[in-house]
Amino acid sequence: MKIGFCGTMSVGKTTLVNSLKELPDFSEYTFRTERSKYLMSLGIPLNTDSTIKGQTVFLAERASELMLEDIITDRTLIDVMAFTKCANSINYLEKDLFCDLASSMLNEYDYIFYVSPQGVRIEDNGVRETNSSYRDLIDDTVKKLLDQYTHKIKKIIYIKGSNDERIKMVKSALFPNIYK
Numbered sequence: 001m002k003i004g005f006c007g008t009m010s011v012g013k014t015t016l017v018n019s020l021k022e023l024p025d026f027s028e029y030t031f032r033t034e035r036s037k038y039l040m041s042l043g044i045p046l047n048t049d050s051t052i053k054g055q056t057v058f059l060a061e062r063a064s065e066l067m068l069e070d071i072i073t074d075r076t077l078i079d080v081m082a083f084t085k086c087a088n089s090i091n092y093l094e095k096d097l098f099c100d101l102a103s104s105m106l107n108e109y110d111y112i113f114y115v116s117p118q119g120v121r122i123e124d125n126g127v128r129e130t131n132s133s134y135r136d137l138i139d140d141t142v143k144k145l146l147d148q149y150t151h152k153i154k155k156i157i158y159i160k161g162s163n164d165e166r167i168k169m170v171k172s173a174l175f176p177n178i179y180k
Helices: 013-021 036-041 052-065 077-085 092-103 132-148 163-174
Strands: 002-006 030-032 071-073 111-115 156-159
Touching (some): 002 013, 002 077, 013 030, 013 071, 013 163, 052 071, 052 092, 077 092, 111 132, 111 163
Parallel strands (some): 002 071, 030 071
């Protein structure tokens, strides 16, 4: 299965994926987590400064993950689309064309889990944007994109709560006969 977690920054997607990595239920999966620090070190602008070239690099990363058989990733095409939509330096036509291209691969995810920011404070990791208004803008854009492209996504699951609560929600969605 191809499983992706999406949502705004600093909601615990990477923490959740790293926790799943430790569980025997997911031992056969390949895991991919955030590489923003590395990409920033290459000079790729992030967050509000994103460019079409930079977002294309992120799109290529997500597309390459979809070439793997059993993958769990802390970012999805939806995330890349949301940051593209909210980038100041990308014009509307480029944003729409970019999202049309990215959306053509959404059907490859077996599950996309939306991770809610509800109750989660922003942490500064030295890379991500810490502006709460921008965080809310990305979150609203992610939800709008999930609604807009729901017909292209096999299964969308909304999760929230503590990391342990999220793990339980993920396991019950993926293995309903085992975890209820």
